[in-house]
Amino acid sequence: MSAGRRDIGVVLHLFMGSARLQKKRAFLTIASIAWGTVTILLLLAFGEGLKRQFARNERAMGENLAICWPGESSKIWKGLPEGRPIQPRIDDIPTLQARMPDVKVWGEMTSSRALLQYARKAVNGRLIGTNYVYGDPRKHYPKPGGRFFGPQDEEQKRRVAFMGSEIAEDVFGKEEPVGRTVLINGSPFTVIGVMQKKTQTSTYGGPDKNHVVIPISTFRALFGRDRLNVVVLHTETEDEMDGAIERMKQYFAGRYSFDPKDERVFGIWNTVKGQRISGKIFLGMEMFFGIIGALTLIIGCVGVANIMYAVVKERTREIGVKMALGARRGWITGPFILEGLSYTLVGGLAGAVIAIVIVTVLGALPQDKMKVLEFMGQPTLSWPIGAATVAILGTAGLLAGYFPARRAAAIDPAATLRYE
């Protein structure tokens, strides 16, 4: 053990000696590593931010949704001809929901040009009648002070309306809509909530910020319609979706007599598929950013190794002298490896600090004033990014020190000591 401690002592003594003498070189080397670290961290942070923002925008409509448009049968079934329209009704929803309690089910009915009036303003807008379960999975989160409608509103056919953020502004201007009355096709409705702003990249029918949502029972009373435009399913996890769609088809096939294997009855947009694909795309993108960043960092480390090679060459005689005086090989290589490691460590730390500062400053910029950020997102540093960077830095630092050190150890003292 004491031999080991002596090794460490000697290596540290020699390292401190050389580090003290090489300030300028140390600074330049550390700067190049810091640069590499900043590059890799920013690339990954931008990638991560972009990914999160994209996912947020893409999923602003909701996650794990199957939007099912009813159509016509395309197969003969039990003596019935093909080409029959299949039209689910509002009352199918409670039955279907009772059959599959693990899935959230709702129906939607749309009036695309409802007339909205408040004071002297009149605006045409899209009106959706739906079940109360719609709110959360479709991410209709109310601004503070408001709410989405609930089961009582639906049961009692209350005249309550939840408004998209933009249409609320169109109708009410700067006034607070919640609690006020808006006329919808001439009938008075109380505004109970306004949706929080969100950037949404996928829609069916149109962006959520431009529509008004009311209870489906109220919608039926207002328009006298009973047939649903779409039936929507929401599952807790991605994997449950296929089964849920199958059960939904089974139910309607029994109810409206069509072949449950008839693929054409419902036009189905299963968002799980899209989510999976974009997940893969972003994984690929992150790997791409990571590789570019890692290569940049490796260039920095090659720089370190290069400089250390030069140092070994420049100090050949010095190394020979130390060997002649009794330095073991480890005492020659140790300081070089330590030097390579400490350069990368200090450089990496400095780079990390710079990257964190940049990311924090960008994070402090007002997002709503910069349209770009709405889609690009905030650069985000995460623990996996940090861990990956540390791993790359550590390995590169060791290599940057190891190869020059090996060359130093191979020096033949006898050859270097003679006077020339």
Added chain:
Amino acid sequence: MADAGTDAIIEMREIRKVYDTGKIKVEALKGIDLTVARGEFVAIVGPSGSGKSTLMNLIGCLDTPSGGRYRLGGEDVSKLDRDALADVRNRRVGFVFQGFNLLPQISAFENVEMPLVFGGVSVGERRERVRVLLEKVGLGDRMEHKPTELSGGQMQRVAIARALAMGPDVVLADEPTGNLDTSAGGDIMQLFAELWQQGKTLVVITHDMTLARRASRVVEVRDGRIIRDVASEEVA
């Protein structure tokens, strides 16, 4: 070894050294028998290419022989690995070179301290020993000077202090005056003479006959063999 006497520092038997450069093999030493007793002052002389540098590398354990047996201070060192040889150099050999070979960026003090660091000597003892050694070679007032701030003679005296630091069995000097003017060279020769009188064992490789004559014994090497081994009074 009873036959070599108990006080033998260097015992070389049938030492051969072959340099294999791939294409050609050069036999630099062709069977050297050399015994140096404690307290001797041996000058090894010979023309360049005679093999005396190779001999010095082997004596100093900077290299291992291709054949034969070498005992240094009673320890068989002919088959040691590199780290073990490093330890032997540290404890048993003090080197003095023609080109001084001081580390240029550190002070005289730190240069002398270096072998003590390798030898695992504690910081406090290191300080004391270095101070005594530098005073002994007359540089007590130059301890913090860097080699570039010293004259050639002073640098060589730092190197001698460094060679003595670990209390080696033998001080091995390669043309120690070759790079100095006559006056500084004379001082160094004087210093060697004093060390010898204090009982140190010295092996000096030189072609400076003035220095060789100060030795107690002159060994002449030619073509990889010892051709003459006489007391220095007999040198013409």
